[in-house]
Amino acid sequence: MKRMICLAALLAFSMSGHASGNAESLVKACQSLKRQSDRNKCLEEAIKSSANAQPAVQAIPAAPAVPEAPVKEIAAKRAETIFASVAAMKSVIDIGVSYNDYQPYIQRIAVDLGQYRQAAQLPEEKDAVALLEKALEAYGDARDYWQADINFYSRRDNRLAYAGGLPTTMAGVGGIVSKYDIPVQKSDIWGINHGATRGVALSRIWSVADESVTAAKALLDGIGQTKDSAKPGAGL
Structure with missing residues (x-):
């Protein structure tokens, strides 16, 4: 149970430190765990998190309005x-x-x-x-x-x-x-x-x-x- 809490905390910490959803950073975070089972579980959760992540939609600036002559x-x-x-x-x-x-x-x-x-x-x-x-x-x-x-x-x-x-x-x-x-x-x-x-x-x-x-x-x-x-x- 403690390992699961630590796993979740590590994953959350990794996600917060890499808001851009960088997959390489998540993999390194998971590989830092000592137990193989924890590493596997971490990778599974990382894959799910990456799949659910939605890319940020950037607002397209509106074209500047052409001023009308007074x-x-x-x-x-x-x-x-x-x-x-x-x-x-x-x-x-x-x-x-x-x-x-x-x-x-x-x-x-x-x-x-x-x-x-x-x-x-x-x-x-x-x-x-x-x-x-x-x-x-x-x-x-x-x-x-x-x-x-x-x-x-x-x-x-x-x-x-x-x-x-x-x-x-x-x-x-x-x-x-x-x-x-x-x-x-x-x-x-x-x-x-x-x-x-x-x-x-x-x-x-x-x-x-x-x-x-x-x-x-x-x-x-x-x-x-x-x-x-x-x-x-x-x-x-």
Whole structure:
């Protein structure tokens, strides 16, 4: 009985010292026993233990996930062309542009906005489209006011008689003046008509366009933000 206990202890000790299940180590452990019968019994138990041993299964590391481009960056990429067109318009306005050169910039914005309208997917993008359409409308209204101003003052006498600004009623620009809340003053020498100078009117209309473009950019910059984080003072 004692020999069996010693045999089991030796076998356990050998197994613990050789966790890899090395058969040669087990055989040497068994051969170290003095009695032949113990050695035979040890070898039998070693064979059984080796047969029952299960090889360790190594976990196969998962392939690294390919990071997806952030939604905000994708949306910004879709809007690159239209905002480039708007930026070009603002640049020529700032440095000074002639009426004839102004029209192609409107056409370019109209084309690019049409393409962006089709590409827009997110709610913020669609709202941005609406704001950019408002800006495009303002650019067009500025062109119409400008054309009316050119036509009216092409008559030489009007330059002197209506030096205070383009008379809104006579020139047919009352709708534009009201729409953009353009400040008016007495336009003629008699003090009968009121109107605005070209510079004042165009500056006001273009400022409305700029506000719409800025609001559209803010919408796209806010993509991915939670409602709580977008609130003023959130996180304080």
